[in-house]
Amino acid sequence: MAEQVAIDPITRIEGHLRIELEVENKKITKAWSESTQYRGIEEIVLGRDPRDAWAFVQRICGVCTSVHAIASVTAVENAIGSNPPPQAKAIRDLVLTAQEVQDHVIHFYHLHALDWVDVVSALKADPAETLAFAQKIAKSAGVDSWKGNTVERFAEVQATVKAIVDSGQLSIFTGGYWGHPAYKLPPAANLMAVAHYLDALEFQRSMIRIVTVFGGKNPHPNFLVGGMACTIDRDKSESINQVQIDQIADWIAEAEEFVHKVYLPDALAIVGVYKEYFSIGASVPNYFAVGMSGATYAGDPRTASSTSPHSKVKPGVIFNNDFANVAEFDPAKITEWVSSAWYSYEGGDIGLPPAEGETKVNYTGPAVPYTWVADHDQYTWSKAPRYDGKVMQVGPVARVVLAYARGHERTKALVDLAVSKLGITLPQINSTAGRALSRCVEAVTSVESLSEIFKTFVAGVKGRDYDIFDSTKWEPSSWPAEATGYSFVEVARGNLSHWVGIKDGKISHYQAVVPTTWLAGGRDKEGNIGPYEYALSGNQQHPLAINDQPLEVLRTIHSFDPCMSCAVHLLDPEGKEVQVVVS
Numbered sequence: 001m002a003e004q005v006a007i008d009p010i011t012r013i014e015g016h017l018r019i020e021l022e023v024e025n026k027k028i029t030k031a032w033s034e035s036t037q038y039r040g041i042e043e044i045v046l047g048r049d050p051r052d053a054w055a056f057v058q059r060i061c062g063v064c065t066s067v068h069a070i071a072s073v074t075a076v077e078n079a080i081g082s083n084p085p086p087q088a089k090a091i092r093d094l095v096l097t098a099q100e101v102q103d104h105v106i107h108f109y110h111l112h113a114l115d116w117v118d119v120v121s122a123l124k125a126d127p128a129e130t131l132a133f134a135q136k137i138a139k140s141a142g143v144d145s146w147k148g149n150t151v152e153r154f155a156e157v158q159a160t161v162k163a164i165v166d167s168g169q170l171s172i173f174t175g176g177y178w179g180h181p182a183y184k185l186p187p188a189a190n191l192m193a194v195a196h197y198l199d200a201l202e203f204q205r206s207m208i209r210i211v212t213v214f215g216g217k218n219p220h221p222n223f224l225v226g227g228m229a230c231t232i233d234r235d236k237s238e239s240i241n242q243v244q245i246d247q248i249a250d251w252i253a254e255a256e257e258f259v260h261k262v263y264l265p266d267a268l269a270i271v272g273v274y275k276e277y278f279s280i281g282a283s284v285p286n287y288f289a290v291g292m293s294g295a296t297y298a299g300d301p302r303t304a305s306s307t308s309p310h311s312k313v314k315p316g317v318i319f320n321n322d323f324a325n326v327a328e329f330d331p332a333k334i335t336e337w338v339s340s341a342w343y344s345y346e347g348g349d350i351g352l353p354p355a356e357g358e359t360k361v362n363y364t365g366p367a368v369p370y371t372w373v374a375d376h377d378q379y380t381w382s383k384a385p386r387y388d389g390k391v392m393q394v395g396p397v398a399r400v401v402l403a404y405a406r407g408h409e410r411t412k413a414l415v416d417l418a419v420s421k422l423g424i425t426l427p428q429i430n431s432t433a434g435r436a437l438s439r440c441v442e443a444v445t446s447v448e449s450l451s452e453i454f455k456t457f458v459a460g461v462k463g464r465d466y467d468i469f470d471s472t473k474w475e476p477s478s479w480p481a482e483a484t485g486y487s488f489v490e491v492a493r494g495n496l497s498h499w500v501g502i503k504d505g506k507i508s509h510y511q512a513v514v515p516t517t518w519l520a521g522g523r524d525k526e527g528n529i530g531p532y533e534y535a536l537s538g539n540q541q542h543p544l545a546i547n548d549q550p551l552e553v554l555r556t557i558h559s560f561d562p563c564m565s566c567a568v569h570l571l572d573p574e575g576k577e578v579q580v581v582v583s
Contacts, residue, residue, distance in 0.1 A: 002029060004372060005547050008036070010554070011175065012111045013562040014063045017520065019553060020374045021536065023544050028553075031529070031536035032374040033520050035382035043359060045507050050076045050500060051225045051474075053507060057498070058220055060512065063103075064563055065219040066095050066211060067491040068498070068512070070296065073225045075498040078298035079485025080225075082473035087465050088227035089307040090457040091214050095221070096294045096491070097450040101255055102207035103492035104396075104443040105263060107561045109200035112436060115555040116270050117193040118183040119173045122161050125187035127154035130195075133188040134265075140421065141265035146257070148199055149192075157195040177549045184273050193270070196262055203258050206251040213244050227469035234461060245458060252451055259447045267440035268418060271433040278424045280542060281432030281556035283535040284391045287398035288329055288495065290315040292408070293446050295490040300331055308490075309449040313406045315488075317387065318398075321427045323405045331486070331497075333388040336513065340522035342378050349525050351386060354499040355484060357511040384521035384530055385513055391528050394494030394518045395560065396438035397429055403445075410448065414441045432535070435559035476505035484509075493561050494518060516563045532557060 001024075008018035016037035022030040041060045045053045053076060058069035070092050077084065084092075131151050138145040164171055185193070208218050214230050215221020222229040233239035271277070290301045292310035301315040316326035335351030338344065344362035345352060352358060364378045373379045386392070403411040404426070418437055419426065428434055472478065479502065486499040494515025501509030521530040529537070535556050536542050543552045 003547060005544070005550065006372065007550050007553060010557055010562065012114070012554075012558060014061060015563060017557070017562050018373070019532075019536070019557060020372065020379075021544070021553070023547065026543060026545055027540060028537050028542040028544055029540045030374075031533040032379055033382070033522055033530055033532040034373055035380045035520055037381065042510055042512055045510050047506050049476075049505070050079070050502050050507050053500065053510065054223050054225070055220075057510070057512065058223075060514070061563055063219075064491065064493070064514075066099050066215065066221055066223075067489060067496055069221070069223045070096060071487045071489045071496050071498040071512070072500075073223050074296060074298045074487035074489065075485045075500045076225050076502075077473075077485070078304075078487060079483040079500055079502050080473045080479045082226045082470050084227045084470050085467045086307075087232065087457065087460050088468040088470075090453060090460065091228045091230070091468065092223075092296070093294055093307055093309070093453045094450065094457060095211050095214055096296070096489070097446050097453060098207050098210040098255075100293045100446045100492050101259065101443055101450065102204055103561075104439045104446070105200055105203060105207075105258070107439060107492075108263060108267060108436065109197045111561065112555075112558045113193055113197060113270075114173070114176055115551060115558055116183070116274060117185060117197075118178055118180075118190050119161060119170075119176060119194055120165060120178040121183065121185070121187050122158060122191035122194045123165065123187075125154075125158065125191035127151045127158060127191070130154040130188040130191045133186075134192050137265040137269040138261060141268050142417070143261050143265060146261040148195075148262070154191055154195055157198060158191055160198075161194060177551050180546070180549055180551050182545060182551050185270070189269065189273070193266065196266055199262070200258075203254070206254050210248055210251055213240060213248060224469065226471065226474055230468070232461060232466045232468060245461065248454065252447075252454055256447050256451060259443050263440060263443055267437060268421065271437050272422055274433055275422060275424070277433035277555065278422070278428040278431045280552075281435075281535045281559060282430045282538065283393050283531040284538075285321040285427075285430060286317075286319050286387075286390050286392045287401055288315075288317040288387055288392050288394065289399045289402045289490055290329060290488045290495060291490055292399050292403050292411075293396075293442050293490050293492070294449070295488075297488045299486060301329060301488055309452050310403070310408065310445070313403050313408050316402050316406070317392075318401060318405065319390070321430065323401060323426060326402065326405050330388075331488070334497075334513065335386050335389075336517075337384040337386060337521075337524040339384065339525045340378055341380050341383050343383065351389075351524070354497065354511040354513050355486065355501070355509070357499070357509075359511075380520075380522045382517055382521045384524050385518050386524060391524075391530060391534065392518060393430070393531055394515050395435070396442045396492075396494075397435050398494065399490060400438040400441050401426070401429060408445075410445050411441060414444055432556045432559045439561075479505065482508075491515065493563055514563070516560075519560050520562060532560060532562075535560075
């Protein structure tokens, strides 16, 4: 008889996620992905000036802030016909790419690493052996060992870990399943990884500063429909000037060094130890992306242009792991279902395109506190998006396989390096370990493109191109009486789209279809399970050795980098309480 296991909350993510499982003989047979967070942003913008929407909708999340703002202003620009100048687009690309690199580093070290790294085991390591291990994996990855790898540094970190353990209060490492039999890294690797965990906390600041220079603050930096809210002048103190340009150059160089010499060898080494996870956690074999990370389109990607430095990697859809055949991406094929969600559509159990999307609360779940939700047809606050009726994967895996299929040389070189060293096949990138590897591949290509974008921006500044605002469509009198627009942006967790309707100068409709909704959504009308659920139960072979220490489940769920705040975003337009849910 199947055992029921509920994991609530899933930690080291953004927002609230509950996973319910049925387990037989230490294998997961059924899974339910349950977004238990109920909050809202989307509908609060109804009736407001569309030029202000970005400031509201970027508060969908406190992590994915810039990306929602850029998606919003791009959608509004598509609706009103505004075309930001090249330097404004370059700044947006810099912000998007800097956040992408920062997000992937945060995910690997601070959200996912502790599923693979036994912190307490680091106490058994020898700092000299740890340095030798770090040098060995750097050489294997084809890079020099990082300057921060020293015997003294590793001994210092080990002493810090010992003091924490001896205190009996594990601080940031509380709640780990230390000593779990599924941990396999040797002590030296664990000590190195803990040291790099702490180093990555310091590294984050450089990437945040890049966003802050252009946006004025972080989180929730400033943007502007038609361009950017900052000003540029090499010679003026109140503008982005030569001093700040020099600082950004240093921060980008630091980012390149950290990604190449720390993240890349660490990721290859860790997934190499856990190679069995290239055969665990495979989700649906269908993928779509509108390009590589940072790709941004105002309107239909088939006809709109993109400022992405990887613009040759065109949008595409891959079905059934058929990497030799990339289908054309058609935004009209996107629908959202609420069959398993606590919402209702006026037309019944149908799929609605985002441009016609509805967000009507219909909570039918059990009274709280609850012990089991999966015995209800509706069990989540997350809708279930589909493309051409099919469950899809978005995110780093989707973008990497698309770039590979499109022949992007750097992506192919990195993937081929990993395939060769790890002894895996390309389809195995669709796996728990493959998602971790794909994020690393993207971090490398993104940090390299960050440098290229910056060079283009600086060349414009040297040529005295300071124009970063299109004023021709700023006044509502220049807009049509009714207009619709949308955007697609490839962000850290996957494909993000915002959809806006404008009537008489005010927002009449707004929807956001975010990466985590694509991935965390539940069953549709046909009973097809969502990507999280499929990764855990699709072949009924996903392991769970100890029910109350679900380390294997965390490895797979964390590999998607959940952001439930993005997935669930509803609020009554008057700000009134419409439903109370306590969890």
